[in-house]
Amino acid sequence: MDYRVYHHLLFKCARIEHSRVEGMEMELIYKEIMKPGSETPPHLKTYPLSFLDVTVPPQYMPLVYFYDPKQIENQESKIALLKKSLPEALSAYYPIAGRIKGRLAVGCNDEGVPLLITKLKCHLSHFLNNPITPKLLPLFPDNLAWSDMNNPEHDPIMAIQINCFQCGGIAIAICVSHKLGDISTLVNFVNHWAAVTTHHQDQKKPLPSSPLLDAGVSLFPQGNLPIYREKPYFALPKSVCKRFVFEASKIEALKAMAGPIHHPTRFQAVAALICKCAVSALGLNPNSPLLSSITVNLRKRIDPAVPSNTIGNMVSFFIISSFQRDQLPELVSKMKEGMIRSEMQFKKYGGKHKDLDFIVEALKRESDAPPPEAMKFPLIGLSSWCRFSMYDADFGWGKPIWIASITNFKNGVVFMDARDGKGMEVIVNMEEQHMTRFECNQELLQYASLDPSVQL
Structure with a gap:
């Protein structure tokens, strides 16, 4: 990992913890670009967007999942399982690991998804006793929640941050570009990743069925329709x-x-x-x-x-x-x-x-x-x-x-x-x-x- 990137991210986390959430210390301990476990075949390298996708603004939708420390026996082993199963989930949802290509497609180049892991010097219960919005913001990767993709052809379509609490609890935060899908798409991906992780722990648990990646564009093909501008997202920064x-x-x-x-x-x-x-x-x-x-x-x-x-x-x-x-x-x-x-x-x-x-x-x-x-x-x-x-x-x-x-x-x-x-x-x-x-x-x-x- 490039030291300058690492230092920038550490500084960003420190800035957030002191200026936005007093008393919540966060340390970035790991970052890696996670790639699909298997290479996307040549005939699937271009994933066309539907006419509904084309007009959606490229903002990152955020969700964060909190898990009780009483259910997690060994935090490190659980993180290792998440890292092991993520490439398999990305293979099934291969467009997520690509990059936006112009207005009409995703280039499925397997460039990958950033995975960040942080440590927080507080207990999950302390965090959930007062679960206000400013506390949630640092949990999301690189402050992406609802931010714009500055450079859609370069920026990742998804980013993940696993937050480890001192008590053993875990919060998995995910941001995915609205350009690729709606909230149903994001939830389906997380559930797929969870099912793959469960299968790795217990082979008797079935692997999830494959997502329907081409049904949307088959139903709503851009075809010869006019290419309208993206719908504006009416953000309100000071709110x-x-x-x-x-x-x-x-x-x-x-x-x-x-x-x-x-x-x-x-x-x-x-x-x-x-x-x-x-x-x-x-x-x-x-x-x-x-x-x-x-x-x-x-x-x-x-x-x-x-x-x-x-x-x-x-x-x-x-x-x-x-x-x-x-x-x-x-x-x-x-x-x-x-x-x-x-x-x-x-x-x-x-x-x-x-x-x-x-x-x-x-x-x-x-x-x-x-x-x-x-x-x-x-x-x-x-x-x-x-x-x-x-x-x-x-x-x-x-x-x-x-x-x-x-x-x-x-x-x-x-x-x-x-x-x-x-x-x-x-x-x-x-x-x-x-x-x-x-x-x-x-x-x-x-x-x-x-x-x-x-x-x-």
């Missing part, structure tokens, strides 16, 4: 990111109150409350709507449906408007009606209902989206990462005790399953003045806890 936890019982009470007629899903009930509180926090007048963009997974909505282990970006969205006068049942109704109106449009992206004219118009509209400051009405982005089997990532020493992420999207909201699969964690990012009002909303706090500790 506040907070985590709100909804227990299962609170969600059930919210569902009963929000939709006695409409029978909302967990997401719809919680999202309706978030929208209602956001309207208040943003200080909108009675006649000014808040536009809510709701992201939708296309895999289940294409006809025929796409298997869940298909990699690539397979999402679209629909928009509803919220007013100060809207109550929770009205907001749930708007979400349900918006989904029903959009179902047929989602089918037009691929499968037997594919409509090229619709696709061209949809891509053009998304590409031409103005920046937030130029929009007539404020926008909040709602993205559900629920039901993606995140907590299935058992590397052979138990399932994660907590999975976390962050967002810096302006008025961005991410919904994640709690560990029990019934509760929900909601990550909200806003300007400080707006967050000050949002986090004190009594209706919100009736159902959610703000940044509670994570119980081991």
